[in-house]
Each structure stands twice: as structure tokens, then as C-alpha cells.
Amino acid sequence: xIQMTQSPSTLSAxxxxxxxxxxxxxxxxxxxxxxxxxxxGKAPKILIYKASTLESxxxxxxxxxxxxxxxxxxxxxxxxxxxxxxxxQQGLTFGGGTKVEIK
Amino acid sequence: QVQLQQxxxxxxxxxxxxxxxxxxxxxxxxxxxAAWNWIRQSPSRGLEWLGRTYYRSKWYSDYAVAVKxxxxxxxxxxxxxxxxxxSSVTAEDTAVYYxxxxxxxxxxxxxxxxxxxxxxxxx
Numbered sequence: 195x196i197q198m199t200q201s202p203s204t205l206s207a208x209x210x211x212x213x214x215x216x217x218x219x220x221x222x223x224x225x226x227x228x229x230x231x232x233x234x235g236k237a238p239k240i241l242i243y244k245a246s247t248l249e250s251x252x253x254x255x256x257x258x259x260x261x262x263x264x265x266x267x268x269x270x271x272x273x274x275x276x277x278x279x280x281x282x283q284q285g286l287t288f289g290g291g292t293k294v295e296i297k
Numbered sequence: 298q299v300q301l302q303q304x305x306x307x308x309x310x311x312x313x314x315x316x317x318x319x320x321x322x323x324x325x326x327x328x329x330x331a332a333w334n335w336i337r338q339s340p341s342r343g344l345e346w347l348g349r350t351y352y353r354s355k356w357y358s359d360y361a362v363a364v365k366x367x368x369x370x371x372x373x374x375x376x377x378x379x380x381x382x383x384s385s386v387t388a389e390d391t392a393v394y395y396x397x398x399x400x401x402x403x404x405x406x407x408x409x410x411x412x413x414x415x416x417x418x419x420x
Contacts (some may be wrong), residue, residue: 237395237410238344238364244404281344285405287414288344 196220198282200289208297213269215292217282218288229258229267231282232291242267245296272296299323301396303412308417309390314420315383318373319396319411326372326379327352332399334407335370335381339392349399350379386418 197220207213217227227245230238240249242258245265255270271275277296282289305317319333326333332351340343348360350370360368369382383390394414397407 224404226401226406228404228406230407237397237413238407239410240406240408243401243406243408249408283344283405283407286346288346290343 196223196285196287197287198251198287200282200292202292203290204293206295206297207272209226209272209274211272213272213276213281213294215267215282215294217260217265217267217289219263219265219284222244225261226284227258228280228283229256230283231278232281234280236283240247241280269294281283299409301398301409303394303396303411303414305414305416307415308419310420311383311387311388311418315381315386315390315394315416317381317396317414318378318415319380320376320378321398322377325374326350327374329353330400330402330418331371333370333372333379334397334399336395336397336407336410337392338395338413339410341389342392345392348382357385359367379398390416391418392416 199218201216225245229242232238241252246258257268259266278292279291281291300322302320309315334348334349336346348370350358350372358370367384372379396411
């Protein structure tokens, strides 16, 4: 089975900062990787699919990149509403999550 | 707009069967381009895919190895919904359970998700 490893597990940044979250797959699967945002008490919400395609309605400050086994989610200018946990997913496997806190 | 609405009990006794239902609006359970999934989330296991059902000229179901001996996911075309049954539950099955649609033909993307149901296994 594919293992998905995210780093860091938590990060604290200020409003306006550029934030980068990494996701590594244990083996190359395909380029179809998704990123989700989850806020407390809510279901995960799709942000990006196919590694870099922004879901309709998601702010353009979110972007995704990568291929093979290395993928990245970037928030270009962190906003207060971005405080959440972010998950990558490939195939039927999810990463362990990255909790983003606002300083 | 596709929406998923979950229903079912939040408390199940050990050794009994957990049963949840996910009602679909805006799509059909027999869609030939979607798959209907159950995923759970707990602090110890994170987000864990449990299984799915989908229609491709006939019905298929796939299950995670960890629960394969205890799980059944069934479609109900008359009510446009699908269900989860997980038998012989223990405290380790305590989690928030989500239903979700996978719409992507070329890959796997879960969207939308149901609202989630916290299921506690306790006597």
C-alpha cells in the first residue's frame, strides 16, 4: 500500500506569510493527488485535484504542484480563514495532516 | 449541486453492528462515473478509507483489507442512497464516519462529503 507522509505536522505563521506544505508518497502512483482543508467539526473540503487543478470557488492564493512522489501545497498569502488542517490524498490513502495556525 | 446526508445511530454496543446510511441528492447512486465511499476519522488512525460501491454495467464493492471481513456497503437505488454495515465492532471502531463521492474517472477525488457521524462504541 502507498503511504503518504506530510510535513510539517504543524506550522504557525503570520497573516500574509507564504506557507508551504509537503506531501511525499512512498511510491510513484500517478499524478492524481488531491489536497483537502478541514476545519474543526467539519468534513474535509476539496481544494486541489490532479496535483495542481484548483477546485471551483477555492481562492487563488492556494496552489498545488509536484509529480512522482513529491507534492506541495502553497498558500501564497496566509489569511485568518486559512487556519485549518490540510490533508493530501492519493489513491485511497490520506496523509497524516498538517495543522496550520495563525500567529 | 451534489449533497450527501448521513443518518444513523451515534452509539453502538461492542460486538454489535454499526449501520449508517448516506442519502444522495443531485446525483444518482447508479451513476456510471461515480463511486460512493465510506471514510472514517479518528485521532489514532487519521483519515481511513473503508470501502466503496459503484456501478459499471453491474454493481461492484471494494473494501479496505483492515475491515474486509466485517464490512458491507450496499446501494439502494429505490431511495438513491447507500449504506455501511460494520459488524463485530470494538472500541477501536469509535470514529467520525463520513460518506463521500469519488467523481474522478482518471483518479480518486472525494467530493462532496457528508456531514459526518460520530459513532461511539461503548456499552
